[in-house]
Structures are given as C-alpha cells and as structure tokens.
Amino acid sequence: MNDVTAAALAPALFTLTTGPVNCYPEVLSAIAKPVLYDYDPAFLAFYEATVLKLQKALRIQTVPVILQGEPVLGLEAAAASLVAPVDVVLNLVSGVYGAGYGEWLKPRAGSFHEIRVAYDEVIDPAAVAAFLDAHPEVTLVAICHHDTPSGTLNPIEEIGRVVRAHGALYVVDSVSAWAGVEMDLDAVGADLLVTGPNKCLGCPPALSILAVSDRAWAKMETNPAAPRASMLSILDWKEAWRKENPFPFTPSVAEINALDAGLDRYLGEGPEAVWARHATTAAAMRAGVLAMGLELWAARPAIASPTCTAVKLPAGVDETALRTLMKRRYGVVISSGRAETFNRLVRIGHMGPTAHPLYAVVALTALGGAMAELTGRAIDIGAGVAAAEAVIRG
Amino acid sequence: MNDVTAAALAPALFTLTTGPVNCYPEVLSAIAKPVLYDYDPAFLAFYEATVLKLQKALRIQTVPVILQGEPVLGLEAAAASLVAPVDVVLNLVSGVYGAGYGEWLKPRAGSFHEIRVAYDEVIDPAAVAAFLDAHPEVTLVAICHHDTPSGTLNPIEEIGRVVRAHGALYVVDSVSAWAGVEMDLDAVGADLLVTGPNKCLGCPPALSILAVSDRAWAKMETNPAAPRASMLSILDWKEAWRKENPFPFTPSVAEINALDAGLDRYLGEGPEAVWARHATTAAAMRAGVLAMGLELWAARPAIASPTCTAVKLPAGVDETALRTLMKRRYGVVISSGRAETFNRLVRIGHMGPTAHPLYAVVALTALGGAMAELTGRAIDIGAGVAAAEAVIRG
Amino acid sequence: MNDVTAAALAPALFTLTTGPVNCYPEVLSAIAKPVLYDYDPAFLAFYEATVLKLQKALRIQTVPVILQGEPVLGLEAAAASLVAPVDVVLNLVSGVYGAGYGEWLKPRAGSFHEIRVAYDEVIDPAAVAAFLDAHPEVTLVAICHHDTPSGTLNPIEEIGRVVRAHGALYVVDSVSAWAGVEMDLDAVGADLLVTGPNKCLGCPPALSILAVSDRAWAKMETNPAAPRASMLSILDWKEAWRKENPFPFTPSVAEINALDAGLDRYLGEGPEAVWARHATTAAAMRAGVLAMGLELWAARPAIASPTCTAVKLPAGVDETALRTLMKRRYGVVISSGRAETFNRLVRIGHMGPTAHPLYAVVALTALGGAMAELTGRAIDIGAGVAAAEAVIRG
C-alpha cells in the first residue's frame, strides 16, 4: 500500500460533512451502554421518556414517532402512509432531494404536480399560493426544507401559511435542518415533518424522527394504502411509545440510548444557543469562501442553510481530485454534490459538534489549499481565514 | 416511587432473554468509535471488509447483504422481493413466527399453502416431501429455523434437501439460530437465509443479514414486484458492498462498527467453540429445569434449540407475575411467550455472551425461587443447579 | 496454544475477586470521556465538585483528599505523614495487611507496639483499652478494618471509642470495606481513614481516598518528617481541591471521571441499599459454603466481612489448581490468600457490581464443582445453592 492509498484509507481527522456527522462525545458514551431487553420495564420506561424528551426538543403538542431506520425510512413511510389514489399532490422542487421525493409521491398519488425552480434557488411562497389558487383540488403539498445537495433553505414557515390557508396536508423533509436552524414548528404547521438524529443532533444514522399532526394521523388511519404490519408503517408505532404497549418489532436499543444523550445535549445547551453556533459557523464559512475568491452555490447568501455551505467548483476542478487532496494533505473530509449538483459543487457541513466556527477555519484552510494546487491559481487563504475570524469576533 | 417500582425500573442485572441480548464488551467498545462519513474512503473500505468478513463467518460462496434495520426488515424484504403473483408458496409453520411470516407471504403469492404442526413440535421433512410430491407447482418454500416463541428448532438441512430436489426456492428465517447453532449453510442450501447480529453474535438490534443464492438474485431481478428504491429493497444493496459503489442510502455506521467487532469475536473464538458453549448452556438449563420438576415446552428435548429454553408455565402461574418477581428479587430478566405461547411458557435465551453454562445456573436459581413462591410448592432448586453443574462438568 | 492455555488466557467471565473488581457500566462509560487539560476551568470546577461529592458520600465534615495512586499510596503516605520519631505507635494486627502496615509504621516511629491475634480472629476492643491503659504514652493507633487476606472485619467503631478516650491519633485502613459495609465515620472517629474507589465503589484501581480530621492535618503540618513536594505527600493536596488552586502535579483525569461516576452510582442507589446488598450477598455465600460442607476461614460468621468470603482450603487442595479449574471450567476468577493465608484459603469478593446475591450462586457452583473434582468427594452443590437462595428469598 503506498502512502497515498494509506492516507485515503486512514479515518478522517476532521469529518466536516453533511452527514453522517461526528457525534458528540456524550452520544458515543451513551451508545456503549449495556443493551437492555426491549421488554425490560426499565427499557419500556426509558423509551417512553425519550419520546417525551424528543417532544420537548421539537416543541410540539403531539407525541412524535421514532422509526427504526435512518431518515429515508421516515420519508418513504410518510409518502406511503399519507398519499392515497384520491390525492392530488403538489411537490415543491428546489433541489435533488425535493425532486427525488417526487419519485415516492407520484406513483401513489391520483394526480401529481410540481413547482420547480433552479437548484441554486428556493421556492417562492407566492408561487405556491398562485398554484394552489389555480388548483383548489390539491390535497397534499410536500417540500424539502434544506435541500442538502444544494445547501439551500426553503422558507417553510411562509409556505406553511399558504398551505394551511388552502387546507392541504403539508409534508416537510427537515432532516438536515432541524436542531440546527432556528424554527418554530407551530408556525410551520407541518402535518408531517421528518427529521433524524444523525445531522444537527450529533447522533449516528439509524433512526427517523417524525412530528405528526392529528390531521395526519386521521389521514393515515383512513388511508387503506397506508402500510400496516410493515417496516414502512408509521401507524404501527403510534401508541408504541407508551410503556404499557408492545413494540411492533424490536427497536434499535443502542441508537435510542444515543438519541437520548443527543437530546440531553441539545436541551442542556439550549436550542437557541445551538442554532446560534450553527448560524455563526455558516456565516464565518461563507465570508471566508467569498474572501478567497470562490463562489457560493446558492444564488443569494440569504437562502444558504446555516447547516451547510455549498461551494461552486471552479471550471476544471474535479470534485474527487479536490476531496481526495483535502483528505490526504489536511485530513479533512467534506461532502460531494449529488446527482445534478455532483461535480458542480462541494459541501461543508455545519452540523452538531462541527457547528463551531473554528471548523469553518479548518475547512477554509483545506479547501483553499487544495483549490490553489488544483487550479494553479493563487488563492488567498489568509484573506479567507481573516474574514471568517472577523465573523467570529463579531 | 416505592421499592417495587424502583426494582422494576432498574436495569436488569442479568438479561437472559431471547433478544435483544447482552452485547460482548468488544462490541460495545466498537460501537462507540468515531462515526465516519459513509463516503470517506476509509468507511467504504471498512464496509466492504465487513461484508467479506461476514461472508467468511457465514461460510458461503456468495457475498451476503446487510440491510439497515433489525431482522424483521430482512424478513419483510425477502417476502417482498422473492414472491410474485406467479408463485405458489408453501409456508411451513411450527410456531408463532412461522405463522406470522405467512402474513407477508400470502398476499404477495399467487396461491399459498401451509403445513402446520403443533407449536411444541417441528416440521417433518417427510411431510414436506409428500406435500411437494402432491404439489409440483410449488415454487417457494419458507420456514423458520428456530421458532423463538416456542424455542424449537426445525431440521432445515433435511428439509432443504427435499426442497432442492423439488426445485423450489427455499427461504429460511434463522434470525435466532445462526451463530449459535451448528450448521452448514451449503448443506442447508437456502436461497435466502435471513439472520441478524442481535442474537447469537452479541450485537445490538439494528441490522439484518441476508445470505442470498444466485438463483434468488435472479428471481428478484426478474420479479417486477420486488421493491426497488425502497427501504424494503434487497436489490438496491446487491452491489453496494463494493467500495467503489454508492450506498442506496446512509448505512447505520455505528452498528456496522459493532457488527465488525461481533464478527471478530465470533471468528476469533471459532464458530465450533461458540456453538459448543451454546449447546452446553442449553443442555445444562434443560437438565436443571427437569430436575426441578418443571416441564420443557418442546415435545422432545431433541427439538429444543441450543439458543433458547422454553419452560411450560405450571397451571395458575401468571407469566407477568413470574417475570416481575424474577427481576425484582434476583435481577434476572427473561422473555415471555408470544401470541399463542404467551402466558403458556417463559423463555431463557442462550445467545452470544450469555451462552455460558453459569448463566443457566443463574436462570435456574431465579426461576426456581420465583416458581416456588408463586406456586407455593417446594421446588428443588438445589437439584436443578446440581443437574446443571453435572452437565458442565461433563 | 492448547485449549487449557487458551482458557487460562481468556478474560474471566465472572471476576468475583477482592479487587480489582468489575466496574459498574456507568463507570466504564465515564472513564472514556474526553480527557480535559487539568487547568481547563471546566476541569478545575469538576475536580472540586467531585471532591465535595466524595465528602457527601463519606458523610464527613472535613474535605477529603484524593491521592493519585491506588490505595497503597494512601496507606504509605499516611504512615509517612503522620508518624514522627516522637511517636509511640500501637499497631493492631489481625491479618496480613495489618501486619504489613507495621512495616511502614515501625521505622518511622519512636517506639512501636503491636497487639496481635490469630488471623481468623479480630481485635478485641477491651484488649486495646487495656493496652492503652498500661501505655499512656501511645500517640497513634493503626488498624486495618477489613483485613482482606482473611476476610475478617475489625470493630473499628468500638475501638475508635477506646482510642478517642485515650487521645491518640487513629489511623484506619478501610480500603476494602468502605462503601460496602454499614458504617458511620463520625462514630468511628478516625483521624485518617484510607480507602479507594477500586473496591466497593466499583471503579478501577488508580486512586486513594483519604478522610482526614483537623487533628490529623495539624499533626502533619507540624511533623517535619511529613513528605512535601513528593508523590507521598498528603499536605501538597490539602488545598488542591479548590478550583482556584493549582494541583501539585497532574491528577489522573480519566480516573477522576470514573470516580465521579462511581459516586453518582453510590449516592443514586443510596448507601444503605448498597450496604444491604453487600450484606445479603455475603450471607448467601456463607450459607452456601456451610451447606456444601466447606468451612469459613473466619472463626465466627459474625466477624466475616460483608465484602468478602474467605473459605478454608480442605487438606490436599492446592489453591492454584482450584482457581485454575474454576476459571477454565466455569469462567469464574476468585482471589487467592496472601502470605500467611496463601494456600490456606480462597476468597470470593462481594464488592460493588458483584455484590448481588446471584453472584454468590455463581461462585458456589464453580467452587463446589471444582472442589468436588479436586477432592474426589461428593460436594452437595445443590444444597449450597439452595441455602443461598433461601437467604435471598429472606
């Protein structure tokens, strides 16, 4: 094995990706706890307490649901549970993940519409309002909050007001935004919001978190197409959180231990404080990127997510070459684009434990250094870091 | 909180259940490792290496599949992937889990048959042969190896020879037997065998393991009903183990770390040695149960699984009262029955780290003591432990 | 490597020794926390909080001292710090550890006396009173609370009253008793009591805990022989616990993390509850030993420590053969005797996490089985376990 291969195969020194992310030390301690039998009354009580702690963290009135698979499970289960052949679905697409979600909605819907914008843009609430005015038959609207492959953040609260006024069900994928982005779920008014512990909560990937409104429960219960007795069922888990009820199947005990510790960390630090450091880290990163003469992917800084910075690849720079060099020389691993954004941008995650501004400095140094080498241009890393530090200093 | 409640809510001192089971210390150390980005080349190489290590542990020629959910996912995915409306399915039922699997097979099959035996019995290979002779149209046969709610072990190798001679696909649920029971997968000849790390391998519950034959892959690939782009898809993961290929979605990184350590433990100790201590533990347990004047659930000791001992509840003994007293007074948690076996038996698991004969002694003492109190009869705990110890001494 | 060697080199399945003991899971989780810089204000505050938590656990008025080495350090440091050439020392010897402590006291004292009893007996308070009446010049009395190599427990409270009436300083080695034995340190009135986290508190061996009276501090401060600027100094650490003060040298950060978790466990369960399960475990063990026809080392059950059961070796049984067989066949590791008690007894620890009565059953089974083989006699293991279980049932 030569040195280049060895460096590639060494674990990253700094995992600054959009997920899986680094876990908080408290989370890694908790995941190594002894694994209890799921019907040990100690675990039944613990599971109930964790779900209620999650409710507190979500700041919602209904009891949330944990599904035993990483958030794609929650997203697929939401589509399968809520959409019936009677439904007219509007899918809002500002990126790869929003578009992908259509693949799960469309075959299940009676009819299917989309509003699409460029993948460096976000959905305009006015366009949604206009569409719904023109299509009173729409029964369900779906949106991706933070379309991770673009690093852009849709205005889910404003769109939520429009959808609520219209009366349709509102499904939100907030997997990589919740717990890192300031948000008020009451104001958003989602009927089903899917998120997970493996992004801004700093836990490993293996669970889905669902906030479900009473209206969404009613829809699922009356939807004959909604999965039951299946890994894809949300209904099966509705009452499973109560310590006197059985589980549909064995929950992922170690991951529940980890989630509980992640929630303690989040509530202990305080959601507002957590959101603030995500925002500051992103602001520092963006200031640095611009100061180094690189371009953000997002059409405007205002629509870039506090949990991710997507940087345009300069012409001629191959994303794999860039990320390989960043790992080999600096020990820094960042995320690639996906599908339409692949090889057009790279992404630096600001999530959970890495949402600290000094990680922006680490990312800027590695990104700037590797860009300089691959482009042969002078990249002013110093200017980048100085700009980031100015943001930190406030 | 009174003392009784406190004892119920305290974690078990001895978790001697049929799963989730205690994890090996090496597994708990490994699950707390830093979580890598799934596209870090270090993780891609690690995932591939773990799958190949799993192949070695399974002693099979094809590359196995890991699905990212506890074994019910593997079981549901197998039914969904293999069964098409053209199929004539024979489900072999000797217990609750075998019967339950029919619920997933039947709606997907063109036609559906079952051979059923009493739940304290196992399937007779001759009966299968006779049925298949009479029904040459059968295309798929399914069986549960160790029907955990009964603690009985079906002769999957003998039945496999019958099925292979017939030419049908052969689906085996060996979730709670594999890695604890002596078996030769080549001789079994399953086309799809589902198991998991959370039983005899001593890992947490969160992953499925699938051994898939070339014939089963071919069937899935030509089955239009087989899930694709879904949590339930096996096909999506067929080539995902190769380090140069993408994952369908984020694998459960921490659980993969745990699985890898569980495989090292298993291969390091040696499968034959691991099977032997499962067998000795079960033999000690059964000798003790009989010596205390209690009855085994299994019609004959020869069909009881080395990984679980199911004990009949004497008339008048409530299973919850029994298990609650065992936990409160002795710190021992065991498993209840399920469905038809609920409140008719209790079960002591011998799986992974608890497959050591001294845990049989622990279980016998707690079981005997609690039975004595609840029945008001003299139970000769001493005779039970002495009989168990005699087995250990050999 | 043959199978016998492999079994010997495998880690014990049940470590039922007198220390190092198994650690509580909470302790092992805590010891893996990130290691902080000792002058990080976060650590300074944590260290202070841990010392004050320790004070609460000790139920004393003065602030205790943590020394950075396992309890032999505390014991040597106590001798070095308190004894001056002007002192007349009375060492009370009922076992190997009491006798050994004389080796540290004698060379430092002006004159040195001992009261010695047989090693299966304990010190009689009346004998101490008589000696002190006859020797008014005695300035310091030392005693080992639980002389571990004999498993016997001296009446330190009654002797403390005698010593206090006399006016001498009172030094108590309670390393393997504190936190497992009911005791009231105010009533004991020790001027310096040495203990450690590595016995009944269920932590690893690496720290000493010292409860120091104001009178003992005064003696050390005026004793020119007391070590200063040394690993052996207690004085160096007197004020180090305050977060605004420097440490004499780097404390063992990971072990402090572990100690803190051990204290949480102890205070959370409640000292009285912890003592009760140590007592019940020991009672169950002794009932079982006697029922199997084996003999306790202690002259009377009343003087046996709740934290250890010492069992006499029958004639012709070699202790190494016995312990080797117990490990190889049963996975159980127990302690040997030491010095005068070596090869005359073996010891089963009841400390911290293993102070649960079912571990007595485990120990009895392994001990009885191995004894039966080595003596060729019938050992009624059943009677032993039944007697133990009767104690548990109460």
Added chain:
Amino acid sequence: MNDVTAAALAPALFTLTTGPVNCYPEVLSAIAKPVLYDYDPAFLAFYEATVLKLQKALRIQTVPVILQGEPVLGLEAAAASLVAPVDVVLNLVSGVYGAGYGEWLKPRAGSFHEIRVAYDEVIDPAAVAAFLDAHPEVTLVAICHHDTPSGTLNPIEEIGRVVRAHGALYVVDSVSAWAGVEMDLDAVGADLLVTGPNKCLGCPPALSILAVSDRAWAKMETNPAAPRASMLSILDWKEAWRKENPFPFTPSVAEINALDAGLDRYLGEGPEAVWARHATTAAAMRAGVLAMGLELWAARPAIASPTCTAVKLPAGVDETALRTLMKRRYGVVISSGRAETFNRLVRIGHMGPTAHPLYAVVALTALGGAMAELTGRAIDIGAGVAAAEAVIRG
C-alpha cells in the same frame, strides 16, 4: 451563571495544551474495557505483552518499567533510587523543570552542581564537557530533554556522548518529548530515561514509563537509599512484568489497557510518521506565529521542541486574560507558562492526536484573534494562517 462563566466551565472544544492532552479514540475505547483482576492469568499475560510492546516502541534492549503514577512519580523515583550520599551530581538547567528536578537531586546527593543557561536557551554540550573535565568526580548527570515551560529541546544525544565518555550515570526527563520527537535511545545512551503515555502517545495521565540501563539497575541495587517496598520504588517493579511474578501492588488496570492501545496506535502509524507530523505541526505553528508578528520564546527556532510552541506574551497582555478569551470565544484551551515563564509566554502543545498541522491553524486563529483584541493592534491572522498552510503544502 452568566454566559462568560458558562463558557469558562464548558469543556474545551480544542484542547491544544502541553498535557494532559486529548487522547486518541482508540485509547478511549480501550480504557473502557472490562477491568480484570490483576492476578487473572489473562491480565498477567497482557501486562507482560504490554511491557514488551513498550520495549519495542522505545527501541531499547532492556525491559522497561511502568510505574503506577503520572511521570512525576517516575522522576521522583529516579532521583530517590539512583542518587546516594556518595554521588556527585551535575544537574543541567535550561528551564523550570530542569531547575525543579534539582530540588529532588540535591538533598540526596553528596555534592551538587548545576550548569544553568537562560530559559530561552538550551544546554551546550561543550559546556558540559568542560565542566566534566574540570570535575572528574561527577557521578551522575541529569537533564530535562524538552523543558516544557519553555518549549525548548536540549541536545540529549550530543550531551549523552559527553556523559558517556566521562562515565557518569545519565538521567533524562523526556516526558514531553518521547514519541513526538525523532530520537534514537541507543545513541542517547541514557541510563534512566523517564517518560509517560500522557503526552505524545495520546493516553491519559496516570503512568510513568522508565527505560533503565543495566548500569542503572546495578546502581539502584547497591544503593541503600533506593526505596524498596514503597510507591517510590523502581526496584520493586524490576521483575514484576513477567507473568509468573507478583505485582508489588495493584497496577492501574484501566490505564494499562489505555497504554496498550496507545502503543498499538504509535507502532501502527509508525514512529517515523508520528515524529514527522509533530515536526510539521510545530513548523506550521512557528511560521504562523512569526507571520502574525508575534515572537517565539525560544532564542532560536532550531531549539524549539516539535512538541510545543512557546509564544512570548507582548507587553501588557495578561496570560489569564488571553487564555480565557481564547476559550470563551474560540473554544481553544492552551497552556500557560510555569514559575519563571508564567505570564511571560503561552504554550501550544503539539502532542499525539493534536500533532496535526490543521490544529496549528486552529491555534493561530484563536491566538491571533485574542491577541488582536487584547493588544488593540492589528494582528494579521490571515498572514499567519497562510504561512502555516504553506508549510503544510510543503
């Protein structure tokens, strides 16, 4: 608690100190392993294997010694064991630690000399040669390799040649250099070299490591002043590493588990590779410090240690204010000076896991930002980071 206090009490995000340092993840995993009984044959064999692994890491011919306390124990024990009233000791002092060591040597020596240089300088081998020529009666020479409070590195190999030619015993404190600095112990020729796992090996502080020559063993064995039956004894541990021998007292089991993992990490990465990243990190740090217009403490860069960078405090900058601001705003904790260097410099450690060049970038950003605020001067952080990055790029 106000926000400033909360920030101070939060654990550091980046612990970039001169020790205790961050531990490698592998080390934290290992320290949480089950704690074995020290006389479990499994532990006896493990301890022996760890000592022999340590010998391999030290690349020496004699078997090294582990003492059960952080390296001050090793240093005090070395002075106590080697120095007798017949000895004429020469202590070489280029910093606070070298001077402090004299406090342990002087009272034990027959006569005592020192060569002292300014604390931003190192010892000149020629001066040692001249002194020894003038003082043929010198029997022992002591030196601190990396005098941490100054961050300077003495030429122990060159001085070793001089001492060896003279014939005196040679005692080297290499606590914070070994495993981070390129060195050949054969060429150094130390008779007793003290180091520890808690610096460049990335383990917690709780053990001392001693490399002892045959000549040093002979001296100890014939030195009546050498401690025996004491925490300070080296002799007690001479043969304790052999699995058939007893320990003088209980070793710190969890810390031995950690050390073993630290050695695996060191040998697995390769000592040369480990040294190289320490050197590169230090070079990047120094380039950055100079580029920001700050001054290094070391009189010349060539004498600065690869394991630590000491930066002069500009006039008017209070060290506590600086370090507090660095922690509060940037989450970075660095070390203060000690004694004569206190409030004259601050120190950034490059040890073990933090010996990666990107940590130099982190440190430069935080240091530069805080300096700018406290001095009111423009500090060109960008120039600093750019200079560091240029070193990384090579």
